[in-house]
Amino acid sequence: MKGAFADSERVFSQHLQNQLLPDHTYAAVSGGAPLCIPDLTWEQLRQFHAKHYHPSNARFFTYGNFPLEEHLKQIHEEALSKFQKIEPNTAVPPQQRWEKPRECQISCAPDALAAGSPRQTTVSVSFLLPDITDTSEAFTLNLLSSLLVSGPSAPFYKALIESGLGSDFSPDVGYNGHTRDAYFSVGLQGVAETDVPRVRDIIDRTLDDVIAKGFEDDQIEALLHKIEIQMKHQSVSFGLALTSYIASCWNHDGDPVELLKLGGQVAQFRRRLEENPEFLQEKVKQYFKMTCPGPPAFPCPFFLGLQLQTQQSEAQDASCLPALKVSDIEPSTPCTELEVALAAGDVAVQSCVQPTNGVAYVRAFCSLPALPAELRPYVPLLCRVLTKLGCGVLDYREQAQQIELKTGGITVSPHVLPDSSHLDTYEQGVLFSSFCLDRNLQDMMHLWGEIFNSPRFEEEQYFRVLVKMAAQDLSNGVPDSGHLYASIRASRTLTPAGDLQETFSGMEQVPGGGDAGCSGSVGSPRVALRKAPCRSVTDRHSWGGTAHPHRTMLTREAPVGTGRLRSACGVTCGSVSCSRERDAPHLPPQDPTFKPCPAKTHLLLPFPVSYVGDCVRTAPYTHPDHASLKILARLMTAKFLHTEIREKGGAYGGGAKLSHSGVFTFYSYRDPCPAETLQTFAKASGWAQSGQFSQQDIDEAKLAVFSTVDAPVAPSDKGLDHFLYGLTDEMGQAQREQLFAVHRGALIDVAHRYLGVGGSAHGLALLGPENARTASDPSWVIQ
Structure with a gap:
């Protein structure tokens, strides 16, 4: 959580929710307040898990053209039949309405990239709205929110963004329907403290103007058109998007099926607007008529860390987990007709x-x-x-x-x-x-x-x-x-x-x-x-x-x-002349004298955590080594880097990846120990060169890579790789066969040739606070 609260926007949003909904679960930090996490006991964690992560407190969602009966049977046999029903009592009661407005001021770190600027204040005005399980009212208020803030024709965009008082909308602007009681927020960030009263006055006057004048018909029609096209637009995450869309309402015992009837909700909205042209103005009147300087210290009990490190170093038994085999992967994929x-x-x-x-x-x-x-x-x-x-x-x-x-x-x-x-x-x-x-x-x-x-x-x-x-x-x-x-x-x-x-x-x-x-x-x-x-x-x-x-x-x-x-x-x-030869989709570099060279750069940023990148020049997509390097990156991530950087080092994430361009990258994310992470990258290379991995490890890495290679492609993106990069189905099939053929010897070989000492050129970059290692090493350029 230390890394999460490195972001002032996140701090603002968290406090906004805590203060607006103070009477129940939303008054707490869901991931744990950093200062309180060390006080959590194992017994408290176990009890919380037993109550909240119980099937009696769960919702089951399936998506796709699979037999529902088989899914229900599997859910019963592998989950429900193994538990006794309990009453978790996790229902969230409505937030009690206040008799008068409240005001709260919080402090956080200044904008790390605008040091010295006097415009460091964020101001937001929020309004509590009805229960999200009232799907009809929630739909209307979501539409109303978009009309108020989205696009240059929206009243608040005109009044706030174009006022010049701030740099952008405040965090969480618009309708928020993830909590039981929805809320609407609007404001500005990048504001001078002396301008806060002006911003609040503009918000009040804008609401009065909307009540008096309403919205243009074309604005409303454009928004309804947006909903229509969103219902038809297909993406590979369509099922997950549906889950996310219904989760909050369903978790609060709303009707998820009713929520998905968007066509009916649009029709009902149109009827209400036809029957009462001032329908939206009345909603504004009904619901809408009524700042951020150092980060705290985060103690960590060292002796518990040592105990945890011992457990993290022990081998884990994964034999009980279900697993695919490489032989289960299709040897070829269908071609795309273009x-x-x-x-x-x-x-x-x-x-x-x-x-x-x-x-x-x-x-x-x-x-x-x-x-x-x-x-x-x-x-x-x-x-x-x-x-x-x-x-x-x-x-x-x-x-x-x-x-x-x-x-x-x-x-x-x-x-x-x-x-x-x-x-x-x-x-x-x-x-x-x-x-x-x-x-x-x-x-x-x-x-x-x-x-x-x-x-x-x-x-x-x-x-x-x-x-x-x-x-x-x-x-x-x-x-x-x-x-x-x-x-x-x-x-x-x-x-x-x-x-x-x-x-x-x-x-x-x-x-x-x-x-x-x-x-x-x-x-x-x-x-x-x-x-x-x-x-x-x-x-x-x-x-x-x-x-x-x-x-x-x-x-x-x-x-x-x-x-x-x-x-x-x-x-x-049609009106643009075109004279360039098109025999090849790619062009020579702008600077033919370019020579790869090593470099180390530390960009000083006042964050409590760091971000690290270590890049190596390797092999392009069609080179035979590319497939081996792709498997190696996944292998190193799963079997070495994740454990060392995330589990032991405390970073939010870390690993290795290979880009289409042939650059092999080690990285870490929200990292409290960047110097140790740089050493871990070097150790990972040595680990790979010594071949300290099994055939099962290789097979698991192949399965992970193929899960990306064979990930569903949205209809709109079919043929996109051919369009952008000139990649044909034949080239894709050739690399597929190379991925299947990757073996232990090939992995060790590419690790030696590209990642070993004296191999390919490396580039290092560190974003974050001052660091003793980079400061004392003249090979690092500090910016």
Whole structure:
């Protein structure tokens, strides 16, 4: 929990829930308050587990086309029949309503990446709402919440975000339906303490305005369209998403089946709105008419730690657990049928027919082969604002509304695509992604064309609002993704693609997380706001000649004729000239003189925990060693690194992984002992080279790797690897056979050649507080 509370947003959210619902279980920290955890006794833990983790206190959920009777029989035989029914008495009573509003002020660590800024306050106003088991009212209030805060046309977005008083919404903004009594919160973070009364006044006035004026019909219709497309959109986590959606209501004895009848709830909502045009205003009146500086110390009893360490070092008997065999894995997988045609501008269009439930998915990759080096840091910022500034005749509010009315969203993101066969070649560019109901395909493509060919970059003031929000979002994301940032930084000196990845999505993009002194690099949004006016980032002449659609991917339920395919995709790219040869999807590196070299970097950040990345240059996807390295990474994680880093070292997580680009990465997450972890990485390499693992260990690693290789693929993503990386089914089958063929000798061999002393180039990166080891070692660069 020490790592969890390194995040000020998490601290704020936890206290908000504790103070808003103080009379029962929600007044406590579910994972344990750090100062109280050492006081927990074994007997208390055992009693709590016996009561709360009992089948009498459980809900069973199955998803898929499996025989229900067999599942019920298995549940009875393996669980229910082995227990006696008890009364756990875990029902949560309603929170007693207060007679008058309450106010609470808490203190936490300042923004680690905005040290010295006077705007360090977060203010939020929250309203307790009805019991979530009232599914009809919960549906209405969830919709009302979205109308109030989501998108640039929402009242609170206009009043708070565009006021300039803060950098972004406060944590937990909007409707929260995970507790028995739902609640709605709205506020700002990045606020000067003197502006807190102004923020509260704006919230009150905005609610009064909504009660007086209501919402535009198009806003409501856009939100209902969003629900419709969400019901049709399929993903590989659809079953888990359903579980998450119904869990809270069901756990509080609500009706999960009623909750899933979204179509009926939408119809009922429409009827209520037709019968009473002021229905939503009355709900606002009914429910809505009525700050964060050092972290504490966390003691740990050392003698208990020694006892635990002894137990952790003992071999575990896993023979009682059910297990698959490698022979159970299918030797091959079905192929994906793809068609390629040429649209206007000679752009290659890949089409794939899939059961998409009436939804069309479109992606376009715009290659940037000759992008000037000085513009590269601004690509992520351009991607963040490109779909939000307006286009054609639409201002940014009208554009946002059209996107919600006609699509399931339009996203733009920078990509570095490594070559499957060469470590030093890659493709850089921008990926456009969107989806819509089939009937709206032409409208969505028209929007794409307007965004791409006629963006509106005149709104410099709103551009600055978007930049501040981007900066705050990036800063907030570091505590949850620090291991990824460390890994990206560690790999930057190993391959040209890794160097560019740091520019596009590494700490260079984070305010205060760039080069020496942590003052922010040229590409960070906050520095862009200070040093680069809107027109220098979004000037079309700077990008024209470099950005053009290179290829497009369309996935839908029904086949699309070549003519219609050209028409749909030509809307986007018809006016853009295209002259580059397309014989190969990847390009040579921008700097042909690039040489891999070792590097060690410690980025000083005032967190109580650290994040570590240790990267090694190994072999690309098509190289025979790639399969062995992939199995080795999983083997080292399960049989060595997890035990040493997580169980003994106390980090939240740690392990090894191999990227498609051929970079082998050791990492740790929320790590209280980074110096020891670096030693553990070296020990892990020695462990692998000495072959201290069994054939069963290898088989388990293969099963884990194949569980990822054979993970379900959403219909919308079929053919995506071919579209982005040029990977064919034949290439996938070749690696599948290589994975099957991996043996003990091959694992030891690649461990020696790539991970041993004097092997491939290493890059190390550490994000976190000062560290005696790095401070005393001149080979480390401290930033």
